[in-house]
Amino acid sequence: MLILLIGKLAMNEKEFLKKYDIHDFDVPLCTVDMAIFGIIDNELNVLLVRRDEHPEKDKWALPGGFIDLKEDKNIDATAYRKLQEKTGVRSPYLEQIQTVGSGTRDSRGWSITVLYFALIDVNKVKDNLITERSRWIPVSKARRLGLAFDHQALVALANGRLKAKTTYSALPIELMPKEFTLTELQTVFETILERDLQLKAFRRRLLAADLVEETGNSKIAGKRPAKLYRSTGKDRNTTFSQSLKI
Amino acid sequence: MLILLIGKLAMNEKEFLKKYDIHDFDVPLCTVDMAIFGIIDNELNVLLVRRDEHPEKDKWALPGGFIDLKEDKNIDATAYRKLQEKTGVRSPYLEQIQTVGSGTRDSRGWSITVLYFALIDVNKVKDNLITERSRWIPVSKARRLGLAFDHQALVALANGRLKAKTTYSALPIELMPKEFTLTELQTVFETILERDLQLKAFRRRLLAADLVEETGNSKIAGKRPAKLYRSTGKDRNTTFSQSLKI
DNA sequence: TATATATAATGTCATTTAGCCATTAAATAT
DNA sequence: ATATTTAATGGCTAAATGACATTATATATA
Numbered sequence: 336m337l338i339l340l341i342g343k344l345a346m347n348e349k350e351f352l353k354k355y356d357i358h359d360f361d362v363p364l365c366t367v368d369m370a371i372f373g374i375i376d377n378e379l380n381v382l383l384v385r386r387d388e389h390p391e392k393d394k395w396a397l398p399g400g401f402i403d404l405k406e407d408k409n410i411d412a413t414a415y416r417k418l419q420e421k422t423g424v425r426s427p428y429l430e431q432i433q434t435v436g437s438g439t440r441d442s443r444g445w446s447i448t449v450l451y452f453a454l455i456d457v458n459k460v461k462d463n464l465i466t467e468r469s470r471w472i473p474v475s476k477a478r479r480l481g482l483a484f485d486h487q488a489l490v491a492l493a494n495g496r497l498k499a500k501t502t503y504s505a506l507p508i509e510l511m512p513k514e515f516t517l518t519e520l521q522t523v524f525e526t527i528l529e530r531d532l533q534l535k536a537f538r539r540r541l542l543a544a545d546l547v548e549e550t551g552n553s554k555i556a557g558k559r560p561a562k563l564y565r566s567t568g569k570d571r572n573t574t575f576s577q578s579l580k581i
Numbered sequence: 582m583l584i585l586l587i588g589k590l591a592m593n594e595k596e597f598l599k600k601y602d603i604h605d606f607d608v609p610l611c612t613v614d615m616a617i618f619g620i621i622d623n624e625l626n627v628l629l630v631r632r633d634e635h636p637e638k639d640k641w642a643l644p645g646g647f648i649d650l651k652e653d654k655n656i657d658a659t660a661y662r663k664l665q666e667k668t669g670v671r672s673p674y675l676e677q678i679q680t681v682g683s684g685t686r687d688s689r690g691w692s693i694t695v696l697y698f699a700l701i702d703v704n705k706v707k708d709n710l711i712t713e714r715s716r717w718i719p720v721s722k723a724r725r726l727g728l729a730f731d732h733q734a735l736v737a738l739a740n741g742r743l744k745a746k747t748t749y750s751a752l753p754i755e756l757m758p759k760e761f762t763l764t765e766l767q768t769v770f771e772t773i774l775e776r777d778l779q780l781k782a783f784r785r786r787l788l789a790a791d792l793v794e795e796t797g798n799s800k801i802a803g804k805r806p807a808k809l810y811r812s813t814g815k816d817r818n819t820t821f822s823q824s825l826k827i
Numbered sequence: 828t829a830t831a832t833a834t835a836a837t838g839t840c841a842t843t844t845a846g847c848c849a850t851t852a853a854a855t856a857t
Numbered sequence: 858a859t860a861t862t863t864a865a866t867g868g869c870t871a872a873a874t875g876a877c878a879t880t881a882t883a884t885a886t887a
Contacts (some may be wrong), residue, residue, distance in 0.1 A: 361650045362608050365693065402682070404607045404691040410682035434680040434695045436648070436656035445650040447611065449680050449693070503824075518835075535837075536874055543873085557834040558880040577823045577844085577873055578749075611838055757871040764864075781866075782845055789844090805853040823873085 337573045339487030362546075363436060364446035368399035368486070371422065373457035373471060374510045377522050380457070380471040381490055382421060383482070387468070390442045391483035395472070397490070399448065405424035416449040421469065423461040428454040428509040428571060432496050452493040452507035454520045501527045503578035505546045506534075508570040514550050517541070528579070546570050585787045602789040609682060610692035613646035613659045614732070616678075616739030617668065619703035619717060623768050626717040627736055628667060628705070633714070636688045637729035641718070642734070645694065649707045660697040666804070667715065669707040674700040678742050697740040732805060742818035747773045749824035751792045754816040760796050762807035763787070774825070792816050 369381040383395045398421045400413075407413045411429070418427055429451055436447030456469065465471065472480070477490055500506050507523050521537050543545050546569050553560040607629055608820065617628040629641045644667045653659045657675070675697055682693030705719065718726070724737055746752045753769050767783050787793050794813050799806040 363611055363648055363650065365609055365611055390643075402609055402691070402693075404609065404684065408683060408685075410680065410693060431679060433677060434656060437654060438650065439654075441861090445648065447648075447656060447695070449682075476844060516835090520831045533875060533877090534835090537875085538836080540874080557884080558832075558884055574824075576826070578820075579820065579874085717832080762864090779846055780850095780864090782846080784865080786845080801854080804855055804861075805863060805864045821844090 346352060361445075364441060364443055366401055366446065366448045367417060368397040368411065368422070368448045368450050368489060369414060369417050370397055370450065370452040370490055371418065371427075372454050372474075372476050372497060372510065372527070374451065374523050375457055375462070375471055375473075377526055379474045379494070379526050381474050381477055381493075383472050383480075384421070385468040386483055386502075394483035394513060395477075395486075396482045396483035397486050398469075410449055413578040414449075415454075418453050421464060422459070423456060423464060424459050426570070428506065430496075432493055434494075435485065435489065448489070450489050450492060451517065452496060453495075454506065456510065456512050458512055476500050498527055498529075502580075502581060504574050505541060505544070505570040507545065508566045511566070514552060514565055516554055516556070516563060517547070518556075518561055520547075520564075528581075532579070535553075540575065544569070544573055544575065587820075592768050610687060610689055612645050612647055612692065612694045613656065613663060614643040614694045614696050614735060615660060615663050615667070616643055616666065616696065616698040616736055617673075618698065618700050618720075618739075618743060618756065619706070620772070621703055621717055621719075623772055625720045625740075625772050627720050627723055627739075628774075629716060629718050629723065629726075630667070631714040632729055640729035641732075642728045642729035643724075643732050656695055660695075660699075665720050668701060668705070669710060670699075670701050670705050674752065678739055681731065681735065681738075689690070693789060694735070696735050696738060698742060701759050702750065702756060704758055718731075744773055744775075747825075748827060750820050751787060751790070751816040754792065755814045757812070758796060759811040760800075760811055762800055762802070762809060763806055764802075766793070766810070774827075778825070786821065790815070790819055790821065792819060 346348055369382075373380050373382070382398060384398045386394050386396050387390050398417055400417060402410065402413045403416070409417060411431070414429055414431070417500055418424060418429065430453075431449045432452050434447055434449045436445070438445045440446055440448075474490065474494055478487055481487075482490070497506070501524060507527055508520065511520060521532055521534065524537065525532055544571050545567055546566040550563045551567050552563040554563050555561075562566075615628075619626050621626070628644060630644045632638050632640050632642050644663055646660045646663060648656065649662070657677070660675055660677070664670060664675065676699075678696045678698050680693055680695045682691070684691045686692055686694075720736065720740055724733055727733075728736070740769060743752070747770060753773055754766065755768055757766060763784055766787075767778055767780065770783065771778055791813055792815050793810040796809045796811050798809040800809050801807075
């Protein structure tokens with residue numbers, strides 16, 4: 336009897352799925368967009384592309400696109416694929432930020448986009464991928480370009496998240512080349528936070544948490560040579576108990 | 582000439598949109614799910630519903646559903662609507678957590694869900710909405726029910742976010758009735774954090790940040806009457822510079 | 828060669844906030 | 858009255874950041 340019942344339920348579900356067609360319902364358009372950040376000349380840049388197609392053709396936009404239902408196992412895979420296509424970078428720092436959806440943000444109809452942000456060392460990006468239609472643009476200048484859709488707001492969202500995380504983590508290390516001086520790293524932090532930091536407090540914080548270590552090399556930029564450091568790889572997980580003031 | 586060009590572009594876009602049909606592409610199924618939390622008998626509960634329909638019929642699940650493309654202006658509106666349907670609560674604390682998507686989480690095909698969490702005072706929920714098929718269930722027991730889809734993981738995600746936020750904010754105040762004692766509030770914090778807190782440190786933190794204020798009333802629970810407090814309404818925005826240990 | 832200068836790095840104390848534990852306060856029960 | 862129990866405060870310690878002075882190491886130049 337119990338088995339019969341289970342059998343009946345299973346059959347019902349089978350029949351249900353047989354008849355089920357996603358196209359019977361109105362569904363929103365669904366995309367993944369990437370805010371890929373990198374540091375160029377002590378400035379925070381975001382990778383933008385000029386749209387090849389309608390709508391919003393020829394406007395600058397965040398790289399992104401549709402989920403490939405055959406290729407992408409999950410939604411993170413879509414983001415990794417997009418990032419790979421645009422930068423060639425293997426293992427970037429990637430994090431989902433937020434999903435934005437409304438009936439008005441895309442002229443094609445009700446649409447949602449899952450926004451990710453990525454932090455990469457710009458030197459790792461394959462040169463041939465940076466073209467007239469795919470460029471690093473300073474975040475401060477991006478708003479003047481009149482980005483496609485609501486991508487202006489998406490850049491602001493991603494930038495806000497990066498800024499917030501920078502007050503309680505060492506995530507910006509992901510933006511650095513293999514070897515860097517602590518002065519360079521501090522400058523990157525200051526760029527993101529849009530304020531100056533105390534030199535001593537900054538170093539103490541990073542070193543106490545064992546987030547960076549000396550490479551033994553040094554770099555002559557100014558007068559006295561600066562020690563070069565590398566990441567210990569802990570920066571993706573470490574959160575400080577005390578956050579920096581805003 | 583320039584005007585002609587613009588005219589041409591505009592026409593192209595118009596034509597493009599005319600031909601555009603979302604159903605020409607394979608799109609994922611898209612839902613919104615809600616993890617609605619409340620405190621009952623000093624325990625963290627989540628509102629679950631028994632599924633009326635296939636797939637996963639009769640299994641317990643998070644309340645949720647499809648975006649109503651005609652009614653919902655944006656995706657937050659979908660979440661508010663779902664919450665209103667299930668609880669009748671007007672202005673809950675609501676926050677988007679994460680979007681989960683994969684080809685395997687739903688038997689109907691590739692699907693994504695935008696997960697929200699809400700914090701409400703259980704007393705505000707209309708009694709008639711709590712039925713045999715829509716019940717408060719302790720988070721600790723939810724995992725034993727074998728929830729539908731990946732809702733087990735979604736509850737864990739939401740619970741994790743709540744726990745994390747409780748270390749650096751006063752968000753759990755949103756779970757309290759209008760008037761409450763600080764001992765009661767501390768118990769709620771301890772429930773969420775799954776550890777005891779220092780009485781003095783807890784009060785100092787909340788009072789110094791001006792998050793609660795005396796109502797002038799008191800409540801006789803044990804021996805000495807306890808002062809009753811109310812929220813000052815700052816708890817949604819305040820983040821402490823120093824987070825509690827985990 | 829000595830000295831000025833600029834950048835790098837460290838020393839030290841003040842401030843803030845959480846952790847901890849003892850003590851006091853205010854009610855009820857006996 | 859006194860014991861008991863829960864509520865609330867006092868006061869010290871510990872940990873981490875903020876602020877600023879001081880020292881270190883290179884180059885440039887008289």
